[in-house]
Amino acid sequence: MPVVTVRIAKGRPVEKKRALAKAVTEVVAENLDVPSERVILIIDESDSEDWAIGGVLHADKLPAR
Amino acid sequence: MPVVTVRIAKGRPVEKKRALAKAVTEVVAENLDVPSERVILIIDESDSEDWAIGGVLHADKLPAR
Amino acid sequence: MPVVTVRIAKGRPVEKKRALAKAVTEVVAENLDVPSERVILIIDESDSEDWAIGGVLHADKLPAR
Amino acid sequence: MPVVTVRIAKGRPVEKKRALAKAVTEVVAENLDVPSERVILIIDESDSEDWAIGGVLHADKLPAR
Amino acid sequence: MPVVTVRIAKGRPVEKKRALAKAVTEVVAENLDVPSERVILIIDESDSEDWAIGGVLHADKLPAR
Amino acid sequence: MPVVTVRIAKGRPVEKKRALAKAVTEVVAENLDVPSERVILIIDESDSEDWAIGGVLHADKLPAR
Numbered sequence: 001m002p003v004v005t006v007r008i009a010k011g012r013p014v015e016k017k018r019a020l021a022k023a024v025t026e027v028v029a030e031n032l033d034v035p036s037e038r039v040i041l042i043i044d045e046s047d048s049e050d051w052a053i054g055g056v057l058h059a060d061k062l063p064a065r
Numbered sequence: 066m067p068v069v070t071v072r073i074a075k076g077r078p079v080e081k082k083r084a085l086a087k088a089v090t091e092v093v094a095e096n097l098d099v100p101s102e103r104v105i106l107i108i109d110e111s112d113s114e115d116w117a118i119g120g121v122l123h124a125d126k127l128p129a130r
Numbered sequence: 131m132p133v134v135t136v137r138i139a140k141g142r143p144v145e146k147k148r149a150l151a152k153a154v155t156e157v158v159a160e161n162l163d164v165p166s167e168r169v170i171l172i173i174d175e176s177d178s179e180d181w182a183i184g185g186v187l188h189a190d191k192l193p194a195r
Numbered sequence: 196m197p198v199v200t201v202r203i204a205k206g207r208p209v210e211k212k213r214a215l216a217k218a219v220t221e222v223v224a225e226n227l228d229v230p231s232e233r234v235i236l237i238i239d240e241s242d243s244e245d246w247a248i249g250g251v252l253h254a255d256k257l258p259a260r
Numbered sequence: 261m262p263v264v265t266v267r268i269a270k271g272r273p274v275e276k277k278r279a280l281a282k283a284v285t286e287v288v289a290e291n292l293d294v295p296s297e298r299v300i301l302i303i304d305e306s307d308s309e310d311w312a313i314g315g316v317l318h319a320d321k322l323p324a325r
Numbered sequence: 326m327p328v329v330t331v332r333i334a335k336g337r338p339v340e341k342k343r344a345l346a347k348a349v350t351e352v353v354a355e356n357l358d359v360p361s362e363r364v365i366l367i368i369d370e371s372d373s374e375d376w377a378i379g380g381v382l383h384a385d386k387l388p389a390r
Contacts, residue, residue, distance in 0.1 A: 302376045
């Protein structure tokens with residue numbers, strides 16, 4: 001531990017994920033006073049037809065679908 | 066919040082997901098007295114070789130595989 | 131399956147949870163065409179100091195704290 | 196219940212998953228004194244660009260990338 | 261990784277949890293060919309009013325409540 | 326979305342959680358190019374008898390228990 005899970009919309013490039021993993025791990029390690037090597041981070045991507053806010057799928061909110 | 070996660074077997078069409086998201090969000094909003102716009106719903110699909118009941122993969126229970 | 135997880139703010143009475151579990155299970159079963167006996171529902175409560183929107187703990191948004 | 200989730204790196208063949216599901220379900224049932232038919236097991240696979248230890252994506256640690 | 265989460269009904273003594281953690285970790289390590297030191301296991305307990313099967317809270321199924 | 330879950334050992338004071346929520350939300354918003362108001366963060370605490378590394382409960386590794 002700590003184990004951090006970040007649920008995001010699908011489709012970001014690996015460069016974004018790399019930067020996200022590095023930055024989140026650093027602030028978690030700093031704020032919890034644990035070595036960064038002990039921080040596990042998992043990125044969970046959701047397709048636009050697999051999540052909703054207010055009961056409306058994200059796929060149905062996108063301009064071109 | 067609230068954040069609702071629904072884990073289902075993979076393969077349902079978007080129409081089913083759309084109806085599911087709408088219906089679940091409505092009853093959650095009603096029962097918890099929150100505006101539906103604040104309800105986040107995530108559908109997590111599992112492939113038939115990625116879940117088991119009684120230790121048997123769902124893929125091994127299907128008639129044609 | 132299906133397995134439904136509902137993350138909510140802590141503090142609702144059991145009557146609310148009972149009604150929530152019943153209503154959500156019914157609409158999940160209907161919309162996914164599964165018997166309601168196969169629907170597992172888990173309520174995860176979070177204390178007001180354990181969740182945040184926009185980086186502000188819910189505890190810090192409450193009027194009397 | 197119980198509901199067991201096993202998060203693993205993507206890419207193992209179905210034979211490995213089959214054996215994993217069987218073995219984990221058995222020890223969970225034994226240790227918790229529940230019938231194995233009541234144990235639900237979910238395997239969540241993560242792509243190598245979707246998890247990190249120490250802030251470094253697993254994809255960036257692999258020899259050939 | 262791997263990260264294993266076991267969701268169980270609340271109330272088991274630490275001896276049961278200790279045996280569960282040991283046994284599950286061993287079979288996960290064996291079946292996935294990873295050193296057991298890399299297996300993280302989390303036990304998530306749910307109160308009887310916080311989970312339901314078939315829309316009925318576990319608390320409402322218990323004999324004395 | 327995004328929805329961030331941080332699983333940590335139980336016992337940190339609210340000041341630590343406040344700083345953690347603020348810092349993690351900021352870096353998530355920056356790196357994913359989303360407004361911070363859309364970032365939901367959940368802190369899940371685990372008791373020392375409810376998590377293990379290498380099959381040994383954290384409670385059994387603590388000096389005074």
